[in-house]
Structures are given as C-alpha cells and as structure tokens.
Amino acid sequence: MWTSDKIRSTFLEYFADKGHSVVESSSLVPVNDPTLLFSNAGMNQFKDVFLGIDRRSYSRATTAQKCVRAGGKHNDLDTVGRTARHHTFFEMLGNFSFGDYFKADAIRYAWEFLTEVAGLPQDRLWVTIYRDDDEAYTLWQELTDVNPRRILRLDESDNFWSMGDTGPCGPCSEIHYDRGEQYACGSNCALGVCDCDRWLEVWNLVFMQYNRDETGLLTPLPHPSIDTGMGLERLASLLQGVDSNFDTDLFTPLLAQIEKLSGQKYDRGENGFPFRVIADHSRACTFLIADGVLPANDGRGYVLRRILRRALRFGRLLGINKAFLYQNVDVVCSIMGRSYPELLEKSDFVKEVIKMEEERFLVTLNEGLKKIEDILEQAREQGRNEIEGEEAFMLYDTYGFPLDLTEDMAEENGFTVDKDGFSSMMEEQRHRARQAGKGENAFARDIQIAELLTHTPPTYFSGYEKLRDKASLLAIIKDGELCDQVADDELLVVAASTPFYAESGGQVADSGIITGKSGKMQVVDVQKVASWFIHRGLLEGSLQTGEELQLEVNQQQRTATARNHTATHLLHRALRQVLGEHAQQKGSLVEPSRLRFDFSHLASLDEDELEAIENMVNQAIWTMYPVDTTVTGINQAREMGAIALFGEKYGDQVRVVQVGDFSQELCGGTHVGNTGQIGLFKIISEGSIGSGLRRIEAFTGKYALDYLNQADAELKAIANTLKASPDDIHHKVESLTRNLKDKEKEIESLRSRLSQASSADLLQKVVQVNGARVLIAKVEGVDANTLRQNAEMLKDKLGSSVVMLASVIEDKVLLVCFVSKDLTGKGLHAGKIVGAAAKAAGGGGGGRPDMAQAGAKDSGKIDQAMAAARQIIEKSFS
Numbered sequence: 001m002w003t004s005d006k007i008r009s010t011f012l013e014y015f016a017d018k019g020h021s022v023v024e025s026s027s028l029v030p031v032n033d034p035t036l037l038f039s040n041a042g043m044n045q046f047k048d049v050f051l052g053i054d055r056r057s058y059s060r061a062t063t064a065q066k067c068v069r070a071g072g073k074h075n076d077l078d079t080v081g082r083t084a085r086h087h088t089f090f091e092m093l094g095n096f097s098f099g100d101y102f103k104a105d106a107i108r109y110a111w112e113f114l115t116e117v118a119g120l121p122q123d124r125l126w127v128t129i130y131r132d133d134d135e136a137y138t139l140w141q142e143l144t145d146v147n148p149r150r151i152l153r154l155d156e157s158d159n160f161w162s163m164g165d166t167g168p169c170g171p172c173s174e175i176h177y178d179r180g181e182q183y184a185c186g187s188n189c190a191l192g193v194c195d196c197d198r199w200l201e202v203w204n205l206v207f208m209q210y211n212r213d214e215t216g217l218l219t220p221l222p223h224p225s226i227d228t229g230m231g232l233e234r235l236a237s238l239l240q241g242v243d244s245n246f247d248t249d250l251f252t253p254l255l256a257q258i259e260k261l262s263g264q265k266y267d268r269g270e271n272g273f274p275f276r277v278i279a280d281h282s283r284a285c286t287f288l289i290a291d292g293v294l295p296a297n298d299g300r301g302y303v304l305r306r307i308l309r310r311a312l313r314f315g316r317l318l319g320i321n322k323a324f325l326y327q328n329v330d331v332v333c334s335i336m337g338r339s340y341p342e343l344l345e346k347s348d349f350v351k352e353v354i355k356m357e358e359e360r361f362l363v364t365l366n367e368g369l370k371k372i373e374d375i376l377e378q379a380r381e382q383g384r385n386e387i388e389g390e391e392a393f394m395l396y397d398t399y400g401f402p403l404d405l406t407e408d409m410a411e412e413n414g415f416t417v418d419k420d421g422f423s424s425m426m427e428e429q430r431h432r433a434r435q436a437g438k439g440e441n442a443f444a445r446d447i448q449i450a451e452l453l454t455h456t457p458p459t460y461f462s463g464y465e466k467l468r469d470k471a472s473l474l475a476i477i478k479d480g481e482l483c484d485q486v487a488d489d490e491l492l493v494v495a496a497s498t499p500f501y502a503e504s505g506g507q508v509a510d511s512g513i514i515t516g517k518s519g520k521m522q523v524v525d526v527q528k529v530a531s532w533f534i535h536r537g538l539l540e541g542s543l544q545t546g547e548e549l550q551l552e553v554n555q556q557q558r559t560a561t562a563r564n565h566t567a568t569h570l571l572h573r574a575l576r577q578v579l580g581e582h583a584q585q586k587g588s589l590v591e592p593s594r595l596r597f598d599f600s601h602l603a604s605l606d607e608d609e610l611e612a613i614e615n616m617v618n619q620a621i622w623t624m625y626p627v628d629t630t631v632t633g634i635n636q637a638r639e640m641g642a643i644a645l646f647g648e649k650y651g652d653q654v655r656v657v658q659v660g661d662f663s664q665e666l667c668g669g670t671h672v673g674n675t676g677q678i679g680l681f682k683i684i685s686e687g688s689i690g691s692g693l694r695r696i697e698a699f700t701g702k703y704a705l706d707y708l709n710q711a712d713a714e715l716k717a718i719a720n721t722l723k724a725s726p727d728d729i730h731h732k733v734e735s736l737t738r739n740l741k742d743k744e745k746e747i748e749s750l751r752s753r754l755s756q757a758s759s760a761d762l763l764q765k766v767v768q769v770n771g772a773r774v775l776i777a778k779v780e781g782v783d784a785n786t787l788r789q790n791a792e793m794l795k796d797k798l799g800s801s802v803v804m805l806a807s808v809i810e811d812k813v814l815l816v817c818f819v820s821k822d823l824t825g826k827g828l829h830a831g832k833i834v835g836a837a838a839k840a841a842g843g844g845g846g847g848r849p850d851m852a853q854a855g856a857k858d859s860g861k862i863d864q865a866m867a868a869a870r871q872i873i874e875k876s877f878s
C-alpha cells in the first residue's frame with residue numbers, strides 16, 4: 001500500500017541512491033529572503049546556490065519541502081476545494097542539480113521513478129515541453145518510452161521558468177497524468193487547453209540554462225542546473241487510486257474528524273466544499289504556527305489570520321458554532337507528525353494559538369454575519385450587485401472580516417466586492433497610522449545621509465577587536481549638509497574605521513569620545529546608514545576633514561552592554577528549554593543597565609518556571625562557558641544548528657556567536673569573552689505585550705547586585721520600622737495585619753455604640769403632636785450617610801413619627817426627614833417638610849412623602865430651618 005509516508009520516503013531514497021544528499025525541508029518562513037512571503041517551492045532554500053553566491057558540500061540534493069501558496073505571487077487559496085489538486089499547504093518532492101547533471105538525467109530519473117518505482121501506467125502519461133526546446137523533445141523520445149504523440153510543445157507562459165525579472169531561467173518540462181475521458185470537462189477538453197481535473201500536472205522539471213540580463217538578453221549559464229517539483233498529494237492520489245487529493249490518506253482522517261464535529265456526512269461533490277476548505281486550512285494553520293507564524297494584522301501573520309478565519313466561517317456553514325479548528329491539530333499531527341517532528345513538539349502551543357484566535361473571532365463573527373446580511377439586503381434594494389469598498393472595509397475594521405471572507409460570502413450571494421475601494425480605504429488607514437507614529441523621519445534622514453555620502457568609502461568596524469582606534473575623518477555633516485570644518489556644534493562624523501558599535505539587533509550604540517588635533521566630541525549616538533557608521537555628538541573645539549581622529553569607546557558601558565547581550569542568548573536558550581522550542585525571540589533591547597527580551601508564548605510564566613529559567617541562566621554563567629564568534633556562510637551556520645531570528649535579514653556571510661555547547665545564534669552584537677564575566681542574572685519582571693507575546697526584563701552583573709542590595713536595604717528599613725529582624729518580618733507583618741483587622745472591628749462597634757448613645761440623647765427631644773411623635777434636632781460631627789441612618793433608625797424606634805435631623809456638613813446645611821408610613825397617609829410629606837426648612841436657610845429640595853433630603857447654603861440659619869420645619873409639621877397635623 002502506497003501510504004503518503006511511504007511515497008515520501010521512497011522518493012527521497014530513490015534520489016539518495018542516485019547520489020543526492022537528502023536535505024531537510026526549510027521552514028515555511030524563508031529565513032534569508034525578504035522578497036518571499038512563504039516557502040512555495042523546493043528550490044527556495046537553494047536560491048543562493050543556483051545564483052552561485054553560496055556553495056554546498058554536495059552538488060545534488062533531494063527534499064520534501066513544506067510549501068504554502070496562499071499569498072504573494074503564488075496564491076491558490078481561491079481554488080482550494082474547488083479542484084481536486086490544489087492546497088494552500090502542500091509538500092513538494094524535488095531533486096536538484098547544482099551544475100552537476102542536466103536535462104538527460106533529469107528526464108531519465110523522472111521517467112524511471114514514475115513508471116518503474118511508482119509503477120504508473122506509461123500510456124497515461126503526457127509530457128509538455130517549451131515550444132523551442134528541441135533538445136528536450138529529442139531526449140524524451142530517446143530516453144523514455146513515452147508515446148511521441150503525447151509530447152506537447154507549449155508557450156512561454158506555461159513552460160518557461162524564471163527566478164525573477166533577471167537572473168537564472170530556462171525552459172521546463174511537465175509530466176501530466178490523464179485520468180481518462182470520463183473526467184473530461186467538455187468537447188474542448190485537452191491538455192494545454194483546459195484546466196480541469198482530467199489532466200493532472202504531477203511533476204515539473206525546470207532546466208535552468210540561461211541568465212537573463214536587464215535588457216532581456218539570454219546568455220547560456222556555464223553550469224546549467226536542475227530544479228524539479230512534484231506535489232506529494234497529487235502523486236498520492238494516483239498511487240492510492242483515488243480521484244482527488246482529498247481522498248488520500250493525507251486528508252481522509254481530517255474529513256472524518258470534520259464529519260464528527262459537524263454531525264454531517266462528507267460529500268465528494270459540491271456540497272463537500274466547506275469540508276475540503278476546512279481540512280486544507282487545518283493543515284496550513286498547524287504548519288504555519290509550528291514554524292513560528294502568529295495571527296497578526298499584517299504580513300505573514302495576516303495570511304494566517306485570513307486562512308484561520310475563513311476556516312471558521314466555513315465551519316459555521318456546517319453548523320459548528322464554537323471554536324473547533326484547534327481540535328484538528330492532533331489529527332494533522334497524527335498524519336504528518338512522523339515526517340515533521342516539529343509538529344509533535346509544538347502541538348500544544350499550536351492548539352492554544354488556534355483556539356485563542358478562534359475565540360477572538362467568534363466574538364465578532366455573529367455580529368459581522370448579521371451586518372453582511374444587512375449590507376446585501378440594502379444593496380439588493382438599491383439594485384447594486386457589488387459590495388462597496390467602504391462596506392467591505394467596515395466589515396474588516398469592525399468585525400475582523402478579512403477581504404477574502406467577505407468575497408466568499410459576496411460570491412455565494414451572486415455579488416462582487418469593490419476591491420480597489422477596499423484597498424484605498426486600507427491605504428488611508430495605514431497612512432493615518434503612519435502619520436500618528438514616528439520612525440518615518442528616520443528613514444527619510446537615512447536616505448538623505450546616504451546621498452550626501454555617495455563618494456565616501458564605507459566604514460570598517462574595528463569594535464569586535466578593540467575599543468580604541470585611530471582613523472582619518474572622512475566626512476562631517478552639520479544641519480543636513482557636508483562641511484569640511486566645524487567648531488563647537490552638534491554634528492555627525494564619519495571616519496574610515498571605528499570601534500563604536502552602531503545601534504542594531506536590539507543592542508544600543510556605544511558611547512565614548514572622539515578626539516582630533518584641536519577638538520573633542522562626546523559621542524551620544526551611533527547609527528549605521530548603508531555601510532557607514534554615523535557618530536552623532538557635541539563638539540568642543542574644531543574638527544577638519546582629513547585629520548586623524550582618536551576614537552575611544554566607553555569601556556565600562558560596553559562591558560555592561562556585552563554582559564546583557566550574552567545574557568539574552570542564555571535566556572533565549574533557557575526559555576526554549578523550560579517552556580518549549582516555540583518560545584522564540586521576537587524582539588530585544590540590550591542596554592548597559594538592563595535587558596529586555598520578547599518571545600512567543602501564550603500563558604504567563606509561573607514562579608516555578610521563572611525560577612527554573614533564572615537558575616539555568618545563572619548555572620550557565622557559573623559554568624564559565626567561553627564565548628566564541630565565527631564568521632561563516634549562512635548555510636554552514638544553519639547546518640551548525642545556529643538559531644536565526646525570523647524576519648532578520650542576513651547576508652551571505654554571517655557571524656555565529658557560540659556560548660560553549662549551550663547556545664549558538666546568528667548575531668552581530670558584542671559579547672563577553674566568557675559567561676563568567678556576567679556574574680549574576682536576575683529577572684525583575686515578566687508580562688504580556690500582546691497576544692501570544694511575553695516580555696522579560698532582567699539585570700546582570702553589578703546592576704543585578706545593586707538591585708538585590710537595594711531590595712535588601714529596603715527589607716532592612718522595613719524591618720527597622722516594624723521593630724523586627726529581617727527574618728522575622730513576615731511573621732511580624734502577619735500579626736500586624738491581624739491586629740489591624742481586630743482594631744477595625746473594635747472601631748466599628750464603638751462607632752455604633754456612640755451613635756446609639758447620641759440617639760438616646762436625641763430621644764429626649766421628642767415632642768407629641770396630635771398623638772404622633774415629632775423629633776426635630778440638630779446633630780453635630782456626622783457625615784451625610786450617618787445622618788440619614790440615624791434619622792431612619794430613630795423613626796423606626798419611635799413608631800408613628802416624624803423625624804427631621806439637621807446638620808452642618810462642610811459649611812452647608814443638610815436636612816433629612818423621615819415620616820412613618822401611617823402618617824404619610826395623613827397629609828404629612830417629608831419632601832415638603834425639608835423643602836420648607838431648606839428654603840428658610842437659602843436652599844431648596846424635596847423628595848418622597850416618606851423620606852427626603854435637602855441642602856441649604858446658609859449654615860447660620862440652621863435654627864430658622866428647624867423652626868420652619870416645626871411650623872409646617874404642626875400645620876399639616878391641624
């Protein structure tokens with residue numbers, strides 16, 4: 001049985017037998033290619049080898065490469081689930097020759113593998129070649145038994161490949177499988193004409209034989225190369241005898257799982273579309289997150305977010321109304337985990353990320369779905385069949401609907417979306433955001449400086465070897481202009497070489513002093529612009545271009561910074577060890593006084609984890625690992641296992657910082673020579689800085705000691721105040737807290753006794769009016785609440801009664817009146833009573849018949865107010 005695992009390994013073994021090195025798939029996030037969103041072909045990781053920039057120890061290689069085609073130039077998102085053969089995530093099997101064998105062997109191997117190893121029937125196979133590639137035609141005829149009538153010549157658009165507008169390119173040759181007439185899409189159905197599922201493109205062989213220059217001219221490459229790619233899923237569908245990639249063992253367990261989650265049966269036809277999309281997207285999300293991509297609002301993270309949200313919406317179509325996608329991760333792992341162990345290692349993390357994103361989107365999904373119904377309804381009424389850009393943007397901005405999700409729904413309802421309108425709204429928003437933010441000026445400044453320095457040679461950085469250097473002064477920039485001589489001013493200085501480290505990779509710039517014949521400059525900042533090191537500082541005296549400078553870095557600061565930088569490497573290693581390999585660096589700040597380290601992890605770290613991490617770093621410090629740096633090719637570095645950072649751009653030559661056998665990272669920063677120099681490492685805070693992102697701040701060396709000393713001093717001071725020894729402090733604070741609680745209880749009870757006593761005094765002032773008890777009294781030293789409580793309590797105590805209390809609080813009169821229920825029926829009205837009383841003291845107010853309160857500003861007239869109350873009460877009784 002041709003399981004997908006067996007197909008993959010058979011392929012790799014076949015080419016290994018033919019002298020190919022089996023190379024691991026590279027990450028879906030291209031490490032060394034900012035022009036590429038995701039790895040989308042086997043050749044990506046060999047691009048520099050094909051270009052001749054990079055060399056390997058082998059000249060033939062074979063891989064099974066993880067690919068995603070869901071954004072950028074290659075985007076198959078829309079076709080997924082509609083055809084039997086397209087996915088967002090898929091595996092590409094490939095063999096490569098770097099100036100080794102060429103067309104003849106590439107053709108021979110491909111044919112032999114498909115027909116003899118895999119055993120596909122020859123009479124089903126078709127071959128396409130580039131129109132003018134007679135060489136390929138002859139080779140196919142001579143070396144294989146393909147039926148010559150099944151060799152088709154196609155145009156450049158189909159069968160000519162190029163790496164970019166310029167650079168390596170060449171004709172290609174594709175092998176197709178004819179599934180048979182019963183799959184024909186119509187009478188015009190033919191290979192090279194239609195795009196239906198009858199003709200399955202299985203394998204593409206690229207013959208890299210030319211170099212294209214800016215004018216479009218092709219010149220033959222001295223060492224032509226081979227790059228091939230075959231979709232594993234497609235080959236599996238043929239070898240497992242099924243009509244669709246979705247019916248192979250790579251997908252059936254996923255479809256079964258979706259059947260279980262939705263309670264619905266999978267249908268191979270049109271109705272099964274949501275099933276296929278969800279199955280496909282589950283794989284893509286799992287692999288992308290395992291390779292370090294997190295949902296975000298731009299770049300790679302946004303592609304992931306779009307795929308994930310789209311899957312969720314299709315889940316909704318199947319009646320799944322809760323987070324579910326994360327439950328497919330284990331299924332993906334069970335299918336692919338044997339070949340991609342990183343999945344198993346990170347599956348918990350992947351699940352958590354997916355679940356969090358699902359829950360986040362579910363909050364707005366329902367509202368958004370309602371909103372889109374409204375929008376469609378309104379459009380219908382207006383006779384439109386297009387969703388406006390503004391509406392699509394609102395769905396995006398308010399409800400988190402990626403554009404393609406809105407497009408899906410529009411299409412289902414026979415609508416289109418104004419994409420240009422959407423894009424311009426997006427652009428406007430970005431523009432606003434940019435205006436609001438900073439950083440743009442820095443870019444403009446860099447361009448300006450680079451223009452000024454076009455004729456200045458690049459700066460040599462001597463700061464890895466020494467902290468003091470002599471070099472000639474090449475350029476002075478003042479107020480945005482070059483000048484030859486300056487005195488006493490703020491300026492920018494460029495020298496032929498410098499020991500000053502320019503801010504980069506999170507490490508701050510060195511400070512120090514630059515001295516000339518008759519001037520001295522305090523360096524406050526150093527920035528690298530293109531290949532120049534720009535020193536900014538304040539000059540005392542004068543400087544002149546051409547003169548020799550003494551450049552001297554502040555050694556103390558440099559050493560303190562180096563401690564922190566090496567410590568971040570130790571921390572990075574410890575985080576991965578304690579939390580898992582997913583805990584990857586996402587940013588850092590390295591200063592002399594502290595370090596800050598941002599990394600991907602979902603939960604907050606508990607005390608035990610923090611302790612374990614801190615211990616591991618300190619252990620590494622005390623082990624006194626030597627710190628060595630080597631400069632080597634990027635690929636050797638990766639083969640050494642050095643950690644590269646996502647999103648960092650590395651040149652061909654990289655610097656590897658090796659801390660004993662504890663850690664290896666690509667890094668351009670300055671480090672201590674031995675971890676022992678760090679002395680001590682102390683974490684001072686840990687927290688969240690966004691979804692899935694955490695931040696640790698820490699001190700090293702003297703700063704860590706100062707921190708602990710200060711904490712110790714504070715502890716002693718507290719102990720002193722508490723009259724306890726530091727050891728006893730905990731105990732003491734506990735007993736003080738207990739004491740305080742007891743005292744609070746005591747105060748509470750005293751207060752209530754006091755208020756009872758004062759109400760006992762007040763009771764003496766009760767008078768009888770018409771058989772009812774009336775109490776009108778002044779109370780001192782209470783707040784409004786107590787006054788109210790007292791009045792109510794007195795009323796309850798007195799039974800059939802009217803109680804009005806007055807008090808001066810913060811220079812104003814406050815009046816509170818309660819009337820018992822029986823008396824409100826007899827014409828007594830608390831609101832009217834306080835109203836009249838307040839009026840007599842220059843205020844006003846009122847309220848309910850049984851309870852009211854009012855204020856007046858004239859505190860001197862409190863007695864008049866009470867008299868007025870008495871009057872109205874007596875009048876009400878008569």
Ligand code: ATP
Nearest residue numbers: 069076085086087090201202203204229230231234
């Ligand atoms: P198609 O025309 O079928 O989309 P392609 O010309 O884009 O294929 P290539 O770029 O030549 O394909 O990629 C090499 C091989 O990778 C293809 O022959 C096919 O087997 C496989 N492949 C390409 N795109 C996908 C995809 N989206 N899903 C699955 N397999 C794919």
Ligand code: MG
Nearest residue numbers: 069074075076
């Ligand atoms: Mg394609």
